Ligand SMILES: Nc1ncnc2c1ncn2[C@@H]1O[C@H](COP(=O)(O)OP(=O)(O)OP(=O)(O)O)[C@@H](O)[C@H]1O
């Protein structure tokens with residue numbers, strides 16, 4: 001006769017499982033009967049939900065739900081879903097014994113006996129309040145960052161546009177003043193044309209703003225530099241005081257360049273107005289346009305470039321100021337006179353166009369600003 005003092009094998013396994021489930025504290029693991037009443041309870045369930053086993057066993061699992069969820073019959077729906085499909089998952093607010101709430105991630109699995117009869121449901125719940133809160137905080141921070149970036153971009157853009165509008169209004173006002181004091185009908189006609197031109201530029205500017213708002217690219221087209229200079233000169237002529245002499249030297253044959261014409265004109269106006277502002281009393285501004293072959297000497301650029309050079313006989317720029325002039329909002333002009341956005345726009349435009357802008361200056365002698373834009377092959 002064989003005697004055994006070992007406990008039955010399956011009983012041992014069941015005990016081990018019981019120990020395992022009981023030792024888990026991060027998950028609430030418990031069983032429900034098919035009607036949704038609690039039949040077992042582990043240490044994790046006690047830790048997360050607050051009830052001791054004796055207090056909760058026998059109660060319906062709807063006590064864990066918020067009154068709103070109960071009113072909508074949510075516990076029953078989840079139970080039904082699990083019984084119908086074998087499994088149900090849910091995420092939402094749950095109520096602890098002390099009435100506080102936590103955000104739960106719960107899974108409900110049907111448990112069957114060997115004959116396939118449903119004997120209950122295994123419920124595993126995790127408290128993911130912290131995870132949810134950090135996800136929400138992350139979302140909020142992301143949204144704030146996005147908003148800040150948009151505002152920053154919009155601020156830069158509207159600042160730049162206000163700046164360009166100011167340049168155009170200067171042209172419109174000075175042309176209008178001259179027209180109102182002129183007796184020469186032909187001159188008045190010319191001045192009116194400049195006003196219309198500047199007005200149209202203003203309209204184009206608002207279109208640029210709208211195209212930004214719709215996230216469209218500005219339109220780059222092939223530009224003949226001389227035609228563009230012609231219209232820019234027309235614009236600036238009357239905005240310069242009589243004490244400033246304006247000269248230009250333009251190469252007769254120039255290759256085409258590719259850029260947004262409205263933007264390029266604003267860039268040239270920025271350079272010309274800076275030159276004007278640098279001249280106290282009498283002085284001279286010279287605009288040179290030619291084509292140069294670069295071999296890396298200007299910001300590592302190579303190939304044919306159209307160079308727009310604006311020189312003035314103004315006060316010049318001190319050596320310690322020179323490295324800062326392209327910074328946004330850097331200005332040496334008094335409050336209300338300058339925004340410091342002019343050259344940062346010029347810089348941005350040059351970079352976007354795969355070109356460069358260079359400044360050289362001597363205090364007391366004047367300043368030279370060179371804008372390089374890549375030449376494109378002229379049509380035959
Ligand atoms: N031709 C120039 N001669 C002397 N200083 C210049 C010249 N061009 C630019 N600067 C210096 O660079 C600074 C920045 O120029 P920028 O065009 O960015 O702004 P701003 O002219 O001061 O203001 P805004 O363009 O809004 O009127 C000027 O304040 C000035 O000190």
Ligand SMILES: [Mg+2]
Nearest residue numbers: 270274342343
């Ligand atoms: Mg300026």
